[in-house]
Amino acid sequence: MKDWPLLIEATQLADALHEPKLLILDTSSADNYAKHHVPGAVHIAPAELQCGIKPAVGKLPSTAQLQSLFSRVGLSPEKHVIVYDDEGGGWAGRLIWTLDVIGHHNYSYLNGGLQAWLNGGHPSEEVANLPPPSEIAISIDSTPIAEIEDFISLLSNSQLAIWDARSPEEYRGEKVLAQRGGHIPGAVNLDWLELIDKENDMRLKDLRTLQLRLDQLGLSSDKTIITHCQTHHRSGLTYLLMKILGYPHIKGYHGSWGEWGNRDDTPIEVGD
Template structure:
């Protein structure tokens, strides 16, 4: 089996599409999967990657639910997972974060996902794939997971960066999707949509330019970076981007604003983006 990088292009996958060690996981909408998917791809409904329990619906599913999910899709330790979606990487990134959480680190992200695959004219199929179930005994690695109690006392620590991947309107508190609006004190806002090149089949923008932007915001690789959105779906892409850029200390706050903004005790800031140390005169 060839050496698979984390970020792959469509031609790279097309050349090895029938490798028996691949497990292609499609986190597109059910409608798109039914209409056209990569041959051999197994569908994971995005909702299966979240607990769905209010108010923090984006939290990790239970161990039982994770065991059932990865039993159904046929995951085994020797499988190399190809993750893709139909939206530019949010759900695929959430899947990759989930794989990190369960200790499966053999994976790649298909840049541009379904959009790029279709644009390249590669083959698709409509028939759903149902692999043989595999026995799972999942344990949780807490390292990629951020919980409130882990970092609420560290908000003024210069070695911690919090990347809020929501829209600027949500960040400033103008658009409120929880009991309270605003943002975590000290968090830096970079909308996940700013990472996607919508004029280039939903691929990631130039990685060098994205790294420069992150550095300007103080989201640098020497820090522990926690990323979140409303449900840790959009921040699946910010987590994935940092993986691709080689950030060594990253976490996904799966409670996200659904938890923070619905708590009565968490501190909140309203208004414009806080200045990072990199931008402070």
């Protein structure tokens, strides 16, 4: 089997669509999956990647739920997973973070996802794919997971940076989606939407330009970077981008603002 890079284009996948050790996972909406998906793709509903329990609905599902999910889609250690979605990479990135959490590191992201695939004139299908369940054993690796207790005492540490992937209005506390609005002290705001080239089939923008932007904001690869949004969905893309750029120390804060903003013992800043 070929050696897949982390970031692949639709033409690369089209050329190798029927390789037996590929597992293509589609995290698009149910409607889009039913209408058109990459041939052979198995659907994962975005809600299956989160626990759904308020107030921090974006936290990881239980180990048993993850076991059931990845068994259902036919994941096994030898499979190389191709991940995509229909929105520019948020849910796909959340899935890649989840794969890191369960210790499966053989994966690639389809740049531009469903839109790039369809606009490239590649074949699609409507029939749902239901592979035989696998017997994979799930264990949790805490390395990619950020918890409040891990970093709340380290906010002033110069080697730690926090990437807030929400909108500027949420970051400043003008748009409030929890009991309290604002941001984690010292967090850097870069809206996930600024990473996506909407004029180029929802692909990522030029990687060199994005790296320069991150460096200018102090989100450089020599630091440990924790990324979050409201539910660790939008920050799925920021986590994925840092993986693509080769950042060695990144974590996803799965509690995100749904947890931080709904506690009364967490420090908060408002404004820029």
